[in-house]
Amino acid sequence: MKIDVMKTFSDAHLPTYARDGDAGADLYSLHAVNILPGEYKLVSTGIAMAIPQGYVGLIHPRSGLAAKHGITVLNAPGTIDAGYRGEIKVLLINHSNEVYFIARAERIAQLVIQKVENVFFEPVDELDATERGIGGFGSSGKKPVW
Numbered sequence: 001m002k003i004d005v006m007k008t009f010s011d012a013h014l015p016t017y018a019r020d021g022d023a024g025a026d027l028y029s030l031h032a033v034n035i036l037p038g039e040y041k042l043v044s045t046g047i048a049m050a051i052p053q054g055y056v057g058l059i060h061p062r063s064g065l066a067a068k069h070g071i072t073v074l075n076a077p078g079t080i081d082a083g084y085r086g087e088i089k090v091l092l093i094n095h096s097n098e099v100y101f102i103a104r105a106e107r108i109a110q111l112v113i114q115k116v117e118n119v120f121f122e123p124v125d126e127l128d129a130t131e132r133g134i135g136g137f138g139s140s141g142k143k144p145v146w
Contacts, residue, residue: 003113004050008087012046015111024060024110027090033102040074040093043108051082051113058112059090065108070096073109080111 005014015025030046051057057080065071074093090109094100102108132139 001052001113003052006048007046008048009044009046013105014047024112026062026107027059027088027109027111029090029102029104029106029108032104035071035092035094035100035102037094037097037099040091043090043092043102045088045090045108048085048087049080050085051080053082054115055082056080056114056116057088058114059088060110060112062107062110069098069100070094071100077112078109 007014009030012030013028015027017025027045027047030044033041033043035041049057059073059076059078059080061072061076071092071094074091078091080088088111092102092108
């Protein structure tokens with residue numbers, strides 16, 4: 001599949017895959033940015049794209065930034081709808097106790113393109129019964145792993 005990408009700033013970097021077969025393409029920061037502990041910032045990538053109808057772009061955190069520096073995508077995954085044509089920006093948050101410096105052209109997130117289905121939401125008076133039923137958070141209990 002081909003997705004048209006436009007640089008909204010001449011020195012922006014197009015998304016790239018680190019390795020063949022990777023699900024996520026790296027997104028790059030357009031500018032250098034400091035993120036203070038507990039702070040979140042909208043970081044520009046300098047690109048816009050035409051995601052085809054029937055697909056969505058999902059912005060996921062980079063595991064290395066999260067594990068090593070506590071930097072993650074605040075609204076993970078961020079959603080880029082097929083009809084959006086504006087600049088892609090990434091909402092990052094610093095969960096660490098230290099200032100984190102994002103360099104210009106640093107890999108800041110991953111973009112995954114996925115097929116989506118639009119559905120019709122049918123109003124009903126009751127739902128079919130399942131084993132889980134209405135059990136919510138923690139309803140399955142803590143179980144050993146073996």
